[in-house]
Amino acid sequence: MSKKIVNDTCPVARSLSVFGDTWSILILRDAHAGFTRFDQFRKRLNIAPTMLTKRLNDLVENGLLTKRRYSENPPREEYLLTQAGRDFLPILFVIADWGSKHVPHQNPDLMHQFYDDQQGTMIEPVVIDQQTGAKIGTRKISIHQGHYVQKLEKS
Amino acid sequence: MSKKIVNDTCPVARSLSVFGDTWSILILRDAHAGFTRFDQFRKRLNIAPTMLTKRLNDLVENGLLTKRRYSENPPREEYLLTQAGRDFLPILFVIADWGSKHVPHQNPDLMHQFYDDQQGTMIEPVVIDQQTGAKIGTRKISIHQGHYVQKLEKS
Numbered sequence: 001m002s003k004k005i006v007n008d009t010c011p012v013a014r015s016l017s018v019f020g021d022t023w024s025i026l027i028l029r030d031a032h033a034g035f036t037r038f039d040q041f042r043k044r045l046n047i048a049p050t051m052l053t054k055r056l057n058d059l060v061e062n063g064l065l066t067k068r069r070y071s072e073n074p075p076r077e078e079y080l081l082t083q084a085g086r087d088f089l090p091i092l093f094v095i096a097d098w099g100s101k102h103v104p105h106q107n108p109d110l111m112h113q114f115y116d117d118q119q120g121t122m123i124e125p126v127v128i129d130q131q132t133g134a135k136i137g138t139r140k141i142s143i144h145q146g147h148y149v150q151k152l153e154k155s
Numbered sequence: 156m157s158k159k160i161v162n163d164t165c166p167v168a169r170s171l172s173v174f175g176d177t178w179s180i181l182i183l184r185d186a187h188a189g190f191t192r193f194d195q196f197r198k199r200l201n202i203a204p205t206m207l208t209k210r211l212n213d214l215v216e217n218g219l220l221t222k223r224r225y226s227e228n229p230p231r232e233e234y235l236l237t238q239a240g241r242d243f244l245p246i247l248f249v250i251a252d253w254g255s256k257h258v259p260h261q262n263p264d265l266m267h268q269f270y271d272d273q274q275g276t277m278i279e280p281v282v283i284d285q286q287t288g289a290k291i292g293t294r295k296i297s298i299h300q301g302h303y304v305q306k307l308e309k310s
Binding site for chain 2: 009010011012013014015016017018020021022025029032033034063084086087088089090091092093094096097098099100102103105110111112113114115116117118119121122123124125126127128129132134135136139140141142143144145150151152
């Protein structure tokens, strides 16, 4: 974590300091889909090996992935999601939901779709405030920092 | 939108093609906090003007912001959220929530906090599946693409 981020008081900026680029998010997506090995990530993402090494090391250092040796000879390691990495799943779902709505494919039938495995219904992710039960964006929100209060624009 | 993305069938990747970098997300954050002008973004983000110009133009081109002239002489424009940009708010909240939990500040009192303005309670964002009412990550999910089905790792 850079010194700038150590002092940053915005939780969005703090998050982005550990996964704020496309490669990191796509690696986390594939880790959630069950992939664990360097070569799997490399082939799926078509990413340069040096870049992939750096991103995986950063995700390990920042606590989203953990390395586990699965073969001693030859030495081989796999990358598993930590609790922080597993907690990234809801972020993936809201990003996916936004993309389905606002960057639609010309042939929607080709798109990846997500289903509740037991009930068989398509997942419809929505972000609510647990306290009020209201969808985020439907009620006025204020930002507090010490004595400083600011109103958020309403959606 | 690049040709690669036009054909990409993953909604996460499609989203990231339009906001997959830290600057774009921080600009959207500040737009939601009510800032609209080039100089406001530049000062708050401490971003190089050429980089800011590029990111703002990309966000306009991709339909998250719209430009409006607010002064004719001298000519000055401001940047307003579109519906797609307003729909980004839940993403900001889940990113913020992850950061509060997993990249904690050494002095949590200094952090920005978000309150429901009417009820006065702190916002606790949670992502649920509207169909089942379950939190994302608590039930098994499968990915479908045509005839291809894959199970997601459970959190």
